[in-house]
Amino acid sequence: MTTETRETVTGSGIAPGVAQGILRFFAPVAEGTRGSAATGEPETEIERFAQHVGSLIEDLREMVARLGEDSASPGADILRSHILLLEGSSLRSRVEETIRSSSLAAEAAVEHAIEEIVRVFEGSGNPVLVERAPDLRDLAIQLRQRLAGQQPSLLAGLPQDPSESILATRELLPSLVLEAHTRGVRGFVVDRGTPLSHGAILAQSFDLPVLRVPRLEALWSLDGSRVLLDADRGELLVEPAAADLEPRLTEAAPVVVPDPEPSPLARVWLNVMDPAQLVGVDWTGVEGVGLYRTEMLFLGGRSGMPSEEEQARAYRNLFERCAPGRATVRTLDIGGDKALPYFSLGPQDNPALGLRAHRIYRFHPEILITQVRAILRAATGFPALRLLFPMIECVEEWRFVQGLVDQAVDSLAAEGVAFQERFERGVLVETPSAVWSFPRLLEAADFASIGTNDLIQYLFAVDRSNPNVLRTYGPEHPVVLQVLDALARDAKKAGKPLAICGKAGTDLTLLPVLIGLGITDLSVPINRAQAVRARLAALGPRECRRVARECLRAKAPDEVLELLGRPGPPKGPDAASHRGAEWMDPVCGMAVHADGNPLSTVRHGRQFYFCSRECLDAFLRQPADLTNQTK
Numbered sequence: 001m002t003t004e005t006r007e008t009v010t011g012s013g014i015a016p017g018v019a020q021g022i023l024r025f026f027a028p029v030a031e032g033t034r035g036s037a038a039t040g041e042p043e044t045e046i047e048r049f050a051q052h053v054g055s056l057i058e059d060l061r062e063m064v065a066r067l068g069e070d071s072a073s074p075g076a077d078i079l080r081s082h083i084l085l086l087e088g089s090s091l092r093s094r095v096e097e098t099i100r101s102s103s104l105a106a107e108a109a110v111e112h113a114i115e116e117i118v119r120v121f122e123g124s125g126n127p128v129l130v131e132r133a134p135d136l137r138d139l140a141i142q143l144r145q146r147l148a149g150q151q152p153s154l155l156a157g158l159p160q161d162p163s164e165s166i167l168a169t170r171e172l173l174p175s176l177v178l179e180a181h182t183r184g185v186r187g188f189v190v191d192r193g194t195p196l197s198h199g200a201i202l203a204q205s206f207d208l209p210v211l212r213v214p215r216l217e218a219l220w221s222l223d224g225s226r227v228l229l230d231a232d233r234g235e236l237l238v239e240p241a242a243a244d245l246e247p248r249l250t251e252a253a254p255v256v257v258p259d260p261e262p263s264p265l266a267r268v269w270l271n272v273m274d275p276a277q278l279v280g281v282d283w284t285g286v287e288g289v290g291l292y293r294t295e296m297l298f299l300g301g302r303s304g305m306p307s308e309e310e311q312a313r314a315y316r317n318l319f320e321r322c323a324p325g326r327a328t329v330r331t332l333d334i335g336g337d338k339a340l341p342y343f344s345l346g347p348q349d350n351p352a353l354g355l356r357a358h359r360i361y362r363f364h365p366e367i368l369i370t371q372v373r374a375i376l377r378a379a380t381g382f383p384a385l386r387l388l389f390p391m392i393e394c395v396e397e398w399r400f401v402q403g404l405v406d407q408a409v410d411s412l413a414a415e416g417v418a419f420q421e422r423f424e425r426g427v428l429v430e431t432p433s434a435v436w437s438f439p440r441l442l443e444a445a446d447f448a449s450i451g452t453n454d455l456i457q458y459l460f461a462v463d464r465s466n467p468n469v470l471r472t473y474g475p476e477h478p479v480v481l482q483v484l485d486a487l488a489r490d491a492k493k494a495g496k497p498l499a500i501c502g503k504a505g506t507d508l509t510l511l512p513v514l515i516g517l518g519i520t521d522l523s524v525p526i527n528r529a530q531a532v533r534a535r536l537a538a539l540g541p542r543e544c545r546r547v548a549r550e551c552l553r554a555k556a557p558d559e560v561l562e563l564l565g566r567p568g569p570p571k572g573p574d575a576a577s578h579r580g581a582e583w584m585d586p587v588c589g590m591a592v593h594a595d596g597n598p599l600s601t602v603r604h605g606r607q608f609y610f611c612s613r614e615c616l617d618a619f620l621r622q623p624a625d626l627t628n629q630t631k
């Protein structure tokens, strides 16, 4: 083992965790297909295509049944969505049309048709539609492999045994993750995708960390190297030194919580985006679901809002999987960075400050009324329902939203439909105005949760998705701690529980401070819950209060981190960009656009992009061996 880590590549984690292994580059391309060869016999090609679609659907059904049995993952639901895509008429008719009009072989027609649909998805500007593109590419590869008579395995082309490797691949195709998981792959490095992609959701469910780097090509020379992938800190350590390796692996080691009882310090809840994530979950010491983000139901390849019936089915799924625990359903938080392709939000020069969540209901109250009706109907017989309302800025907005909830209740009662009449109403604190309104909001709300992801964004006026402005974006900032302190005091006075459901709640170092300030509930991603419980088990209330008092006196985030014994975050802009066409200017370190950026040059076969002529010139003046973008 070396005494110094050879190189550190920075990126952003899109599925959390830490793993070590050998870095292996891999491109799951269907080899040996007939490309664009014309066949002249369209009907034969259409017949071949139909046969292979049928056999793929059959195999997917079998896999769904297997996954359902061993309750391993949300994989079954994701594969079901693939079956729906294959069964639907639009893909089929597009391929058939291509075969007829261009006399192409079925393999080439599949490629053309799917690429066309992918282009529409990617051009939509909708992050979730963009994230469905890999699902389509996945199906294209599988169909082409079958049409070419190849073994249907995405990893078949990998020369070495993939077990214990870290796969570097352009994007996470869901079937690749499923296969890689069964063959012992330990993690992934990609340069496309976000935590919303099905591949990332699957990887997370298998506890496989995923790191997104700016450019995969920049790592080619590292193929075969021993690496430590630390998606939690957004780093890939090449030939890591023991001193760097051990603390991170210990932190990430599977946690054993000796005490099955809930902690007396705080209740732990789960965050989910999809009820399918709850299959096979370890509920030990967990209270229930503290945040169900319902947006996924409204996104993902749809052409309109889900009906009340369709929504009710999804919510029933959640309640069945959650019982006897409690379930907190957050009403739709659409807008901001989550736009619906089928619903215009009008001119939005500044989406984070524009139409979002209940602001949309001023124009379309039926959206919330339908959702609440669906939730209440689905919760019939499920007594532990909590509704959580996002982005509430002040008492008037709370009242407006509750008025719509009451309308939903009244309409169900008038129709004589069975529904859950008893439920709690919670306020999600995400804006500075909500902080100032908190005592009054608490007079009406049964519980409160703090959305630290948005609250920090609005406190500091920094766009949470802009990697160049994230320096102040951190829960350890004394400003954030003071705000949390004020909120906790208000909640205590009102005798109401106060949760954190943003990312800050998963920060194990900060946990004693949060507890010491008076946070009573933590809602965290499924794969963080037992680690949070283990940390809570090691804490005492007096020590937490002492640490919190000291941290409140700090003047800067570095001081807080020092008090907590953790080094500060790496300096320089965070590479945590979720946009496909950005990476770092190697001179100033700013994340810059690649698409349409004329300030660019190629060195060592790699393309570099710049913010300005000055940086480009400075780069060109540097000796070639000093230009290392992966630093």
Ligand code: PEP
Pocket (backbone or CB within 6 Å): 291, 293, 430, 450, 451, 452, 453, 454, 455, 501, 502, 503
């Ligand atoms: C938050 O803002 O902290 C939160 C939980 O909501 P989201 O991340 O979905 O905006």
Ligand code: MG
Pocket (backbone or CB within 6 Å): 390, 430, 451, 453, 454
């Ligand atoms: Mg939020």
